Amino acid sequence: MKKNIALLAILSFISCKNDEPKEIPLADTKVKTALMVEADDYFKPISSVSNKNIPENFQQLNNPVNITSVRFDDRLNDKERLGQKLYYDKRLSKNGTISCNSCHNLDTYGVDNSPTSLGDTKAFGNRNSPSVIYASLHFKQFWDGRAKDVEEQAGMPILNPVEHAIPSEDFLINRLRGIEEYQKLFKSVYPNDKEPVTYANLTNAIGSFERKLLPESRFDKWLDGNDNALDETEKAGLKSFINNGCITCHSGVAIGGQMMQKFGLYGNYWEYTKSKTTDNGIYDLTKNETDKFMFKTPSLRNVEKTYPYFHDGSVAKLEDAVKIMGKLQTNKELSETEINNIVAFLKTLTADIDEKYKKADN
CATH class of the missing domain: 1.10.760.10 (Cytochrome c-like domain)
Structure with a gap:
C-alpha cells in the first residue's frame, strides 16, 4: 500500500512537471513598442549584420569573412591571430616605438583619448585617431575617407612619415622576412603564395582581426x-x-x-x-x-x-x-x-x- 502511495506521488510530481509551461525563447515573446518601430527605420542592431546583407566593403582584397561567425563566434582563426599579432607589434614602426594599438588602444575602446596622437617620430599628427572598434562597418576610412576599407587603412599609417614612419613597403617586408616566426605564420595563413610575407597580406591579416571588433551594446x-x-x-x-x-x-x-x-x-x-x-x-x-x-x-x-x-x-x-x-x-x-x-x-x-x-x- 505504501509502495502504491509513493508511486502515485512520484507520478503526480512528474505529471505536474510536464504540465509546467516550457520556457519560451525571447524571440517568441518580443513585442515591438512604438518607439522600437520608429527606431527600426533608422537603426539596425549588430545582430542584423549577416551573410545576407554584408556591406560591399567587406569583400575587398579577397578577404571573405563570415560575418555571422564574426558576430556570434569570438574565436580567432589563424589569419585573425596573425592580424592581432601584427596589430600589437611595434616593429611595424621605423624606430620600434609604436604599434597600431598605440593610437587605437583596445584597452580604451580603440582610441588613445588624446586630441591627436604621438607618432614614431615623437611628433603629433593633425587629426584625432578614431576608434578601430566597429570601423569595418564604415563605408570609408579616415576623416577624409581616403581609404576604402580597414585593409587599405591598415597600411597607410605605417608609411606615414609622422605616424609609423616606415620609409617604404619593402623596408618593412624585408624586416618581417628576417623574423622566423613571421615566416612560419604567413606561410601557414597564405600557403598558396610563393612569397607569403607581403604588404598586401600584412594589411589583409590586420583587417581580418579588426573585423572581429563588433561588440553588442x-x-x-x-x-x-x-x-x-x-x-x-x-x-x-x-x-x-x-x-x-x-x-x-x-x-x-x-x-x-x-x-x-x-x-x-x-x-x-x-x-x-x-x-x-x-x-x-x-x-x-x-x-x-x-x-x-x-x-x-x-x-x-x-x-x-x-x-x-x-x-x-x-x-x-x-x-x-x-x-x-x-x-x-x-x-x-x-x-x-x-x-x-x-x-x-x-x-x-x-x-x-x-x-x-x-x-x-x-
Missing part, C-alpha cells in the same frame, strides 16, 4: 526587442536624437560612418569648438571648393569612451559636443534636458570587446 539588445535594456531617460534621449534630426547623419548599424558631411552647416565650426587650427577636410585632397570642411561622419558607438571629440579632438566633454552639434548641424539650441537625455542615450551605445583581443600574444 545595450542599445543593440533594445533594438532586438528587450525593452528593459533602456530606461525611460535613455528612451527620451533616443526620441530627442530622432526628433532633432541627428539621425540624418548618424544611423544604420554603425550609427554613423556612412557619409561625408560639412562640419558647420550653420556656422564656422572653429568658433564653437575653439579649434587651434582650421582643417579644410577633404578639400585638401580634392581642391573642390564645395568640399571645404567636409568630413566623414563618425560612428557614435562607444562615443562615451572615445573623447575628445571631432576631427581635431578639440572638445573634451560629450555634453558640449552634443550642444555644438545641435547648433552647427541642425541650427537648434538644445535645452539642458535634451542634452542630458541625448547623452544618456548615447551611453547605451557603449560596448567593450572581449578581453582576449586586448593582448599581443594569443
Whole structure:
C-alpha cells in the first residue's frame, strides 16, 4: 500500500512537471513598442549584420569573412591571430616605438583619448585617431575617407612619415622576412603564395582581426526587442536624437560612418569648438571648393569612451559636443534636458570587446 502511495506521488510530481509551461525563447515573446518601430527605420542592431546583407566593403582584397561567425563566434582563426599579432607589434614602426594599438588602444575602446596622437617620430599628427572598434562597418576610412576599407587603412599609417614612419613597403617586408616566426605564420595563413610575407597580406591579416571588433551594446539588445535594456531617460534621449534630426547623419548599424558631411552647416565650426587650427577636410585632397570642411561622419558607438571629440579632438566633454552639434548641424539650441537625455542615450551605445583581443600574444 505504501509502495502504491509513493508511486502515485512520484507520478503526480512528474505529471505536474510536464504540465509546467516550457520556457519560451525571447524571440517568441518580443513585442515591438512604438518607439522600437520608429527606431527600426533608422537603426539596425549588430545582430542584423549577416551573410545576407554584408556591406560591399567587406569583400575587398579577397578577404571573405563570415560575418555571422564574426558576430556570434569570438574565436580567432589563424589569419585573425596573425592580424592581432601584427596589430600589437611595434616593429611595424621605423624606430620600434609604436604599434597600431598605440593610437587605437583596445584597452580604451580603440582610441588613445588624446586630441591627436604621438607618432614614431615623437611628433603629433593633425587629426584625432578614431576608434578601430566597429570601423569595418564604415563605408570609408579616415576623416577624409581616403581609404576604402580597414585593409587599405591598415597600411597607410605605417608609411606615414609622422605616424609609423616606415620609409617604404619593402623596408618593412624585408624586416618581417628576417623574423622566423613571421615566416612560419604567413606561410601557414597564405600557403598558396610563393612569397607569403607581403604588404598586401600584412594589411589583409590586420583587417581580418579588426573585423572581429563588433561588440553588442545595450542599445543593440533594445533594438532586438528587450525593452528593459533602456530606461525611460535613455528612451527620451533616443526620441530627442530622432526628433532633432541627428539621425540624418548618424544611423544604420554603425550609427554613423556612412557619409561625408560639412562640419558647420550653420556656422564656422572653429568658433564653437575653439579649434587651434582650421582643417579644410577633404578639400585638401580634392581642391573642390564645395568640399571645404567636409568630413566623414563618425560612428557614435562607444562615443562615451572615445573623447575628445571631432576631427581635431578639440572638445573634451560629450555634453558640449552634443550642444555644438545641435547648433552647427541642425541650427537648434538644445535645452539642458535634451542634452542630458541625448547623452544618456548615447551611453547605451557603449560596448567593450572581449578581453582576449586586448593582448599581443594569443
